[in-house]
Amino acid sequence: MSTDFQQAREALGLRLRELRLSTPGGRLTGTQLARRLGWPHSKIYKLENGRQTATSEDLRAWAEGVGRQDVFDELNTLLRGFESHIRSWRRQLAAGHRPVQDGWNLEVARSRAIHAWEESVVPGMLQTADYARHVFLRYADLQGSVRDTDAAVRARMRRQEWLYEAGRKLHALVWEAALHALICPPSVLAGQLDRLAGTIGMDTVELGIIPLNAPLKIPAANGFWVLDDRLVIAEDWHAELWLDDADSVAAYLRVWNTLRESAVYGAEAHNVINAARRGLASR
Known part of the structure; x- marks a missing residue:
C-alpha cells in the first residue's frame, strides 16, 4: 500500500x-x-x-x-x-470480473493511443476468448471472487472492437516469457500465439516482442497501460493503480520507451512468436 x-x-x-x-x-x-x-x-x-x-x-x-x-x-x-488511484481487487471483484472489464472498456473507448507493457500474459486487447477465459479463472481462484467468467470474456472481447476503428493505435510490448507461460492448456496457447502473430501488420497495432536474451536497460516489472497522455493503469497483486497526474504518466511513458529499445518488430517478432509456437509441440 x-x-x-x-x-x-x-x-x-x-x-x-x-x-x-x-x-x-x-x-x-x-x-x-x-x-x-x-x-x-x-x-x-x-x-x-x-x-x-x-x-x-x-x-x-x-x-x-x-x-x-x-x-x-x-x-x-x-x-x-x-x-480512484488504488482500486483494491477485494473491492473491485466483489461483484465479479465483468464490472471491472466494463470500467476498462469505458476508458479505452475514450482513448486514441494506448501504450501497453505485459511481462507475463498476452495483452487483454489481443487475447483470444479461450485464453482470456483461463486468465479470468486463474484470478477468480486466487481472489476467491465471483465466477462470472463468460460475461467477463464477452466484455473483454467487446473492447477489441477498438482495434478496428480508424484513427486508433495500440502500441503493445510483450516480453517473450508471456509466449511460453502455460496459464492455459497448450492447445489454447497455440491458438493465442496464432492470433498474436496475425496482429502483426494491422494498421492499428504496433506489436513489439522483447526476446528473453535481449539486453534490458531496466528490469521487466509489472504490466501497465498508458491511455493517451491522461491515465496509467498498473496492476499489482493487491490492487490496480489508476494514476492520472502528469508526473506519473510521464514516468510510465519513459519506462515504456526504455523497454521499447529492447524489442523486435515485424518479421523478427514473427520469428520469436513462431519459435514459441513450435516449442509447444514438445509439451
Whole structure:
C-alpha cells in the first residue's frame, strides 16, 4: 500500500474522528457511535486510525450518525480522491470480473493511443476468448471472487472492437516469457500465439516482442497501460493503480520507451512468436 494512499486514508480517519467529537448533540464515544450505527466498535477504531478503507455507504452512515448529513459530499470527495488511484481487487471483484472489464472498456473507448507493457500474459486487447477465459479463472481462484467468467470474456472481447476503428493505435510490448507461460492448456496457447502473430501488420497495432536474451536497460516489472497522455493503469497483486497526474504518466511513458529499445518488430517478432509456437509441440 503506497505511502500517499495510507496518508490520505489516515487524513480521512482524522476527519471522521473530528466529526464524532463535535456532534451537534455533544461528543460521542466510539462505543456510542458504533451502537448507533449497529457496527462493531472495532470498525470505528479502524476507520478513524486509517486501518480500514471506508465505503461511500460507511461515510453516509457516519454523517447521519453524527448528525451532520451535510458533510457526506465532503467525505465522499475525500474517499474518491484516493480510492480512484488504488482500486483494491477485494473491492473491485466483489461483484465479479465483468464490472471491472466494463470500467476498462469505458476508458479505452475514450482513448486514441494506448501504450501497453505485459511481462507475463498476452495483452487483454489481443487475447483470444479461450485464453482470456483461463486468465479470468486463474484470478477468480486466487481472489476467491465471483465466477462470472463468460460475461467477463464477452466484455473483454467487446473492447477489441477498438482495434478496428480508424484513427486508433495500440502500441503493445510483450516480453517473450508471456509466449511460453502455460496459464492455459497448450492447445489454447497455440491458438493465442496464432492470433498474436496475425496482429502483426494491422494498421492499428504496433506489436513489439522483447526476446528473453535481449539486453534490458531496466528490469521487466509489472504490466501497465498508458491511455493517451491522461491515465496509467498498473496492476499489482493487491490492487490496480489508476494514476492520472502528469508526473506519473510521464514516468510510465519513459519506462515504456526504455523497454521499447529492447524489442523486435515485424518479421523478427514473427520469428520469436513462431519459435514459441513450435516449442509447444514438445509439451
